Amino acid sequence: MRDMKTILTTGSNGLLGQKLTEKVLAEGRVRLVATSKGINRYPANEGYEYAEMDILNAAQIRAVIEKYQPEAIIHTAAMTNVDTCEANKELCRQLNVDAVRTLLSICEEKNIQLVHLSTDFVFDGADGPYKEEDAVNPVSYYGESKVLAEELLKNSKTNWAILRTILVYGITNDMSRSNIVLWAKGALEKTSPINVVNDQWRMPTLAEDLAEACLLAVEKNARGIYHVSGKDYMSIAALVRKVADYWSLDQSFINEISSISLNQTAKRPVKTGFVLDKAIKDLGYNPHRFEEGLAILDQQMKRQS
Numbered sequence: 546m547r548d549m550k551t552i553l554t555t556g557s558n559g560l561l562g563q564k565l566t567e568k569v570l571a572e573g574r575v576r577l578v579a580t581s582k583g584i585n586r587y588p589a590n591e592g593y594e595y596a597e598m599d600i601l602n603a604a605q606i607r608a609v610i611e612k613y614q615p616e617a618i619i620h621t622a623a624m625t626n627v628d629t630c631e632a633n634k635e636l637c638r639q640l641n642v643d644a645v646r647t648l649l650s651i652c653e654e655k656n657i658q659l660v661h662l663s664t665d666f667v668f669d670g671a672d673g674p675y676k677e678e679d680a681v682n683p684v685s686y687y688g689e690s691k692v693l694a695e696e697l698l699k700n701s702k703t704n705w706a707i708l709r710t711i712l713v714y715g716i717t718n719d720m721s722r723s724n725i726v727l728w729a730k731g732a733l734e735k736t737s738p739i740n741v742v743n744d745q746w747r748m749p750t751l752a753e754d755l756a757e758a759c760l761l762a763v764e765k766n767a768r769g770i771y772h773v774s775g776k777d778y779m780s781i782a783a784l785v786r787k788v789a790d791y792w793s794l795d796q797s798f799i800n801e802i803s804s805i806s807l808n809q810t811a812k813r814p815v816k817t818g819f820v821l822d823k824a825i826k827d828l829g830y831n832p833h834r835f836e837e838g839l840a841i842l843d844q845q846m847k848r849q850s
């Protein structure tokens with residue numbers, strides 16, 4: 546117990562935040578202070594501390610950190626909706642860049658490791674799968690905000706790690722937003738026709754695998770950039786067909802389209818995907834295959850219902 550690090554998570558009500566709480570409660574490994582904006586939406590409140598912490602409130606951040614004195618912070622909170630970021634750049638910058646600057650200055654002062662979550666959207670998608678050292682060139686404001694935050698970390702004096710991830714899926718309690726797997730499953734079960742793009746390529750990530758990578762980064766005191774995603778590379782249309790296959794849903798409701806016809810507010814990179822060798826070698830990261838991830842999700846949904 547004495548050797549365990551105290552970690553603080555931001556955005557603990559989010560998908561990754563809740564998976565981190567779940568993992569710590571199940572496995573121990575660290576002492577946890579979970580923080581998020583507003584009340585705690587995780588269904589259990591024993592075995593860890595919860596503190597309200599709005600990442601736009603510098604005084605509150607300082608007070609919470611001074612109270613709990615974490616050795617590491619896993620920063621999951623962000624504006625994560627890509628189209629909302631494009632439509633509201635000012636708030637996106639405050640949440641995804643300015644809040645990181647605030648956290649970093651306190652981490653530097655108190656010698657706290659900052660594990661920061663970033664994205665495949667830092668790349669333009671012309672040339673995936675990408676290695677950590679490949680040149681960034683975001684095509685959306687969300688991607689740009691994450692690049693700006695990465696720059697702050699790279700120039701900081703504190704011990705930092707950036708975990709970039711891709712299209713995270715999973716289920717938690719009282720989710721503030723859905724994800725591709727839940728959306729596709731839900732729509733096909735209702736026999737609603739869905740449009741899915743067949744010209745964007747990704748490596749979808751099970752939320753539990755990402756939470757494991759975050760804890761490994763803390764335990765190994767990792768420094769630098771790490772690519773952390775699932776290991777299977779597929780188009781979004783192929784992903785949705787795998788979801789339909791797994792739950793035996795009618796694929797005739799899947800309408801494959803090209804990105805241009807979707808007309809989304811923010812542009813998306815075409816082919817992302819990651820080379821995972823560094824995280825596998827240095828962190829011991831070992832993600833599930835996509836179908837294994839669906840099986841884990843299926844079990845969780847059965848337990849919830």
Ligand SMILES: NC(=O)c1ccc[n+]([C@@H]2O[C@H](COP(=O)([O-])OP(=O)(O)OC[C@H]3O[C@@H](n4cnc5c(N)ncnc54)[C@H](OP(=O)(O)O)[C@@H]3O)[C@@H](O)[C@H]2O)c1
Nearest residue numbers: 556558559560561582599600622623625662664712713721
């Ligand atoms: N999900 C993906 O596909 C994906 C892909 C690449 C990178 N990432 C990155 O991975 C990280 C975790 O993503 P996620 O999927 O867990 O996102 P998420 O489910 O949207 O969680 C983000 C959390 O941040 C919280 N938050 C928003 N504003 C806040 C504030 N002012 N103060 C404190 N908390 C605030 C949100 O609170 P509410 O719940 O109250 O809104 C939400 O719970 C993010 O940095 C994201 O950019 C995610």
